[in-house]
Amino acid sequence: MKRNLYLLPLILLMIFNKTEESNAEEMTYAEKLGWKKGSRVLIFHIDDVGLCHGANKATIEALTKGIATSCSIMMPCAWVDEFVKEWKKNSHWDVGLHLTLTSEWQNYRWGPVSGFQQVPGLVDKSGYMWGNVVDVITSAKPEEVDREIRAQLALAEKMGLIPTHLDSHMGTLFAHPDFIEKYINLGIERKIPVLFPGGHMQYLSSELPLPKEMVKKYAEKIWEGGLPLVDDVITFTYDWKTEDKFELMRKTLIEMQPGITEVILHCAIPTEEFPHFTQSAATRKGDYLIAINSEFKQFLNDNNFILTNWRELMERRKRVEGNH
Secondary structure, X not given: OOHHHHHHHHHHHHOOOOOOOOXXXXXXXXXXXXXXXXXXXEEEEEEXXXXXXXXXXXXXXXXXXXXXXXXXXXXXXXXXXXXXXXXXXXXXXXXXXEEOOOOOOOOOOOOOOOOOOOOHHHEOOOOOEOOOHHHHHHHOOHHHHHHHHHHHHHHHHHOOOOOXXXXXXXXXXXXXXXXXXXXXXXXXXXXXXXXXXXOOOOOXXXXXXXXXXXXXXXXXXXXXXXXXXXXXXXXXXXXXXXXXXXHXXXXXXXXXXXXXXXXXXXXXXXXXXXXXXXXXXXXXXXXXXXXXXXXXXXXXXXXXXXXXXXXXXXXXXXXXXXXX
């Protein structure tokens, strides 16, 4: 399944025109957060931490030896505890929550943290989370979504994890306006940054054709709530079904506009159980290999890309707030 198809429900729901081209003179969020005009700022972010041992192992290596600057954990998954123990030894890591409302794999499923009886609209007849975004939209009530994402945050905090940001597994929280509101409201209430593309959306606009006015509305709410935003998100690396992503990534980034762009990776070192629950081994290994590639790191340095993470974005946002 292509990653961008996860966002299809939102497209069908909204039935809006493609986002208009942004004004070339409009300030990027990089500029608003204090970087110089023209700066190309990158967050190399790893999704799906806690999914399995292979994902954890690759993420740890990418954070310690590679170019990864951020990651987020799937709290309902079985291998969360392993990674949290490593985070406690490396609390400088930028770790958020990959808020999870779906369980899409064969032979490896998970249920809601809040319990299936508390959120009946979020589970199938087996008590596991739905396997696709459409079923979540048609079955779950907004208050159930809110209850579950709050439960995932509460569990992380109980384990001692202080998340630097929130984002959404399979884009499910972007698939309905009421879900988006719950997501944004939680971030503002708890002062935790939420992944949201409020800028030029150079790449994401082709996958997520939200109207400019809607993007602006949510972006203003998040910014006025004291949280930072990014200009764009690159999600399509998951669609590169290869272990060699160097040239694909190089070409993509050379064409990147100024601003803050999050590049989403799904790093894993495939282990023997992978073929039994997923066909994504090649693309996940490819993300891992590019994340630890010394030549790719040199490419980033040679082309003056600036690497950052969500902790720094929030620190910069607080400084902006303090100057007003």
